[in-house]
Amino acid sequence: MKSAAKAQQADDSAETGAQQIRDAIREAIVERRLSPGTKLSESDVGNLFNVSRTLARAALQALSYEGLVSVEKNRGAFVAYPSPDEARQIFSARRLVEPGILREAAARITPGDIAHLRQLLLEEGRLMSERGQTARRAEIKASGDFHLTLAAISGNAIMQRFMEELVARSSLVIALYGQSTASSCGHSEHGDIISAIEVKELDRACQLMLHHIAHIEADLDLRERKSLGLKEAFEL
Amino acid sequence: MKSAAKAQQADDSAETGAQQIRDAIREAIVERRLSPGTKLSESDVGNLFNVSRTLARAALQALSYEGLVSVEKNRGAFVAYPSPDEARQIFSARRLVEPGILREAAARITPGDIAHLRQLLLEEGRLMSERGQTARRAEIKASGDFHLTLAAISGNAIMQRFMEELVARSSLVIALYGQSTASSCGHSEHGDIISAIEVKELDRACQLMLHHIAHIEADLDLRERKSLGLKEAFEL
DNA sequence: AGCGCCGAAATTGTATACGATCTTTTGCAC
DNA sequence: GTGCAAAAGATCGTATACAATTTCGGCGCT
Numbered sequence: 001m002k003s004a005a006k007a008q009q010a011d012d013s014a015e016t017g018a019q020q021i022r023d024a025i026r027e028a029i030v031e032r033r034l035s036p037g038t039k040l041s042e043s044d045v046g047n048l049f050n051v052s053r054t055l056a057r058a059a060l061q062a063l064s065y066e067g068l069v070s071v072e073k074n075r076g077a078f079v080a081y082p083s084p085d086e087a088r089q090i091f092s093a094r095r096l097v098e099p100g101i102l103r104e105a106a107a108r109i110t111p112g113d114i115a116h117l118r119q120l121l122l123e124e125g126r127l128m129s130e131r132g133q134t135a136r137r138a139e140i141k142a143s144g145d146f147h148l149t150l151a152a153i154s155g156n157a158i159m160q161r162f163m164e165e166l167v168a169r170s171s172l173v174i175a176l177y178g179q180s181t182a183s184s185c186g187h188s189e190h191g192d193i194i195s196a197i198e199v200k201e202l203d204r205a206c207q208l209m210l211h212h213i214a215h216i217e218a219d220l221d222l223r224e225r226k227s228l229g230l231k232e233a234f235e236l
Numbered sequence: 237m238k239s240a241a242k243a244q245q246a247d248d249s250a251e252t253g254a255q256q257i258r259d260a261i262r263e264a265i266v267e268r269r270l271s272p273g274t275k276l277s278e279s280d281v282g283n284l285f286n287v288s289r290t291l292a293r294a295a296l297q298a299l300s301y302e303g304l305v306s307v308e309k310n311r312g313a314f315v316a317y318p319s320p321d322e323a324r325q326i327f328s329a330r331r332l333v334e335p336g337i338l339r340e341a342a343a344r345i346t347p348g349d350i351a352h353l354r355q356l357l358l359e360e361g362r363l364m365s366e367r368g369q370t371a372r373r374a375e376i377k378a379s380g381d382f383h384l385t386l387a388a389i390s391g392n393a394i395m396q397r398f399m400e401e402l403v404a405r406s407s408l409v410i411a412l413y414g415q416s417t418a419s420s421c422g423h424s425e426h427g428d429i430i431s432a433i434e435v436k437e438l439d440r441a442c443q444l445m446l447h448h449i450a451h452i453e454a455d456l457d458l459r460e461r462k463s464l465g466l467k468e469a470f471e472l
Numbered sequence: 473a474g475c476g477c478c479g480a481a482a483t484t485g486t487a488t489a490c491g492a493t494c495t496t497t498t499g500c501a502c
Numbered sequence: 503g504t505g506c507a508a509a510a511g512a513t514c515g516t517a518t519a520c521a522a523t524t525t526c527g528g529c530g531c532t
Contacts, residue, residue, distance in 0.1 A: 016309070016515065041483070052517045054290075057484085061294065065301050067394075073252070074484055074523050089392045096336035096395065104328070157322075158303070158329045162398055252485065277513070288487045293514085310493045310514055 021049050021059035029068050029079055030144065030171045031137040036081040040069060066165050068172065080172055084222040087173040091217045094166050097159065098147065098213065099206040104154040106197045106205065113153050117194050120146055121187075128187055140171060146190045170216070177220040186215050257285050257295035265304050265315055266380065266407045267373040272317040276305060302401050304408065316408055320458040323409040327453045330402050333395065334383065334449065335442040340390040342433045342441065349389050353430050356382055357423070364423055376407060382426045406452070413456040422451050 025045070028034045045056035060077040063069040071077040082090070120142060127139035144167040151163040189212040196205035261281070264270045281292035296313040299305040307313045318326065356378060363375040380403040387399035425448040432441035 018515095043483075053484090054516060054518090058294070058297065061298070062301065065298065071484095075525095076483065086393075089394050092340070092392055093394045093398075096340070096392075097333060100332035100336075104332070156325045156328055156332075158325050158402075159332065162329075166394075254485095279513075289514090290486060290488090307514095311495090312513065 016055075016058075017051060018055045018058040018062070021045070021051065021055060022062045024049070025059060025063060026066070026068060026168060027141075029063075030168050031140055032171065032175045033137070034079050036079050036172055036176050038079040040077045040079065042077070067169050080169070082169065082173050082176060084177070084224060086169075087177060087220065087222055090166060090169050090173055091213060094170070094213050095210060097162065097166075098150075098209050101151050101154045101156075101159055101163065102193075102197070102205055102209050103202055104156060104159075105150050106200070106202055108155050109153055109197060113149075114194065114198055117146070117149060120149060121191055121194065124187055124190070143187075143190075144168075144171065173220065174216070177222055179221050180219050186212065189215065252291075252294075253287060254291045254294040254298070257281065257287065257291060258298045260285070261295060261299060262302070262304060262404060263377075265299075266404050267376055268407065268411045269373070270315050272315050272408055272412050274315040276313045276315060278313070303405050316405070318405065318409050318412065320413070320460060323413060323456065323458055326402060326405050326409055327449060330406070330449050331446060333398065333402070334386075334445050337387050337390045337392075337395055337399065338429075338433070338442055338445050339438055340392060340395075341386050342436070342438055344391050345389055345433060349385075350430065350434055353382070353385060356385060357427055357430070360423055360426070379423075379426075380404075380407065409456065410452070413458055415457050416455050422448060425451065 025034070025040070034040075040060060042053045042056045042060065045060065046053045049056070060069055060071060064071045064077065068080050069077045070080050124139060124142040124146070127135050127142055130139075147167055148160070148163055151160040154160070189208065193205055193208045193212065196202075196208055261270070261276070270276075276296060278289045278292045278296065281296065282289045285292070296305055296307060300307045300313065304316050305313045306316050360375060360378040360382070363371050363378055366375075383403055384396070384399055387396040390396070425444065429441055429444045429448065432438075432444055
């Protein structure tokens with residue numbers, strides 16, 4: 001039950017099948033099974049999920065709104081290829097909002113939430129020690145889930161959705177510009193942040209968060225890739 | 237050229253006709269020509285703009301993603317009717333991000349930008365003194381444009397889009413829960429914020445911004461409206 | 473040989489058609 | 503007269519069909 005065309009769980013909140021396709025593609029992008037720049041033709045997507053082009057199109061347009069795919073008029077949809085400038089904006093936005101989310105989350109956090117976060121951390125750590133693509137992908141997802149869970153705890157659905165977008169796009173940026181083979185997030189830093197929240201040291205938690213984001217960003221090599229589609233693209 | 241079915245300007249960035257419809261409807265919502273809860277059937281929208289249901293649907297789904305309309309499965313799309321809790325979340329989000337945007341904007345602001353902002357303020361003040369629905373609507377838009385322009389100056393396209401969503405949804409909230417007949421924003425407060433930025437008193441500018449948002453929020457009466465669709469709805 | 477023009481193939485943009493689901497109304501029984 | 507049930511109507515969900523645009527290969531011209 002790990003194939004692309006599964007995900008048949010009839011989530012009641014899902015308004016339509018397009019949501020499922022959207023989620024499946026987003027997951028594939030976030031987990032870096034789909035590389036930036038990959039063309040996502042409506043027909044191909046439709047065939048892949050055994051639905052009509054209509055639904056495929058709807059899913060792609062939704063993803064376009066999230067900034068995960070870029071649709072060019074009469075040319076098609078592609079997995080987003082964030083420019084270095086966009087990458088900077090994404091992390092700038094994260095620096096701007098994550099401390100605020102952290103503060104709100106800390107104000108409403110319950111012991112259960114903390115337990116949940118630690119659970120996530122444990123899982124993340126376990127995946128880090130494992131080998132293989134599958135574990136690596138799960139780790140990427142778990143790493144983002146930490147930030148997402150924090151947003152969920154904040155109780156603000158709007159900020160939560162915004163963070164979902166930022167985390168997803170961050171994954172794209174890291175896929176494009178990340179240098180170290182290590183995953184997206186320093187694992188220990190997550191734990192430090194939880195600890196700081198737990199003892200109500202808000203300012204320190206925010207500092208740690210900013211450090212954490214800076215740490216991720218420092219691993220990037222934000223230089224213009226000359227689109228490399230001339231001939232190098234075929235030498236892999 | 238103020239009819240609903242105009243907006244024929246072939247913006248090159250517009251990927252399709254659905255964008256135009258989306259923008260037209262959004263404008264109508266923000267300017268409060270469309271009241272919260274109004275049903276937006278796909279057929280009606282399509283007929284209104286002389287396009288097929290396909291495009292109407294695409295536009296409505298895009299607006300759904302922005303939180304301006306809510307689509308209920310197999311029931312249709314409605315102009316969003318934010319709950320008091322959603323309203324609080326919207327303003328909570330604004331309190332969270334607007335100071336940050338302000339700081340970034342202040343760091344990059346040019347004399348030209350300041351002139352532009354003052355121009356906006358002038359226009360806003362002129363509209364305030366005018367009478368009539370048209371002026372009132374233009375004033376609402378101008379009032380939001382101040383915050384949007386600030387976001388644009390910050391140079392972060394992501395935060396700019398986010399602010400667009402927040403401002404638009406704020407307009408809905410004010411339409412629903414606003415008490416004073418006065419428009420959405422205290423006009424003078426905008427001017428104070430610009431002045432504070434101009435003299436590089438960032439902390440004071442942020443304080444003013446927070447005050448400004450609190451001021452808007454204080455004008456709201458965030459109590460559950462019992463959907464009022466029983467009989468009171470016909471007594472107006 | 474190189475450059476530019478033209479037509480076929482592919483892909484997206486939009487419309488229409490059909491099926492599913494929900495709402496409303498109507499009619500019957502109690 | 504009230505209440506429930508079934509059918510009619512309306513609206514959405516999805517698929518298919520057609521039109522417009524782009525892309526790419528080939529042909530002719532310089």
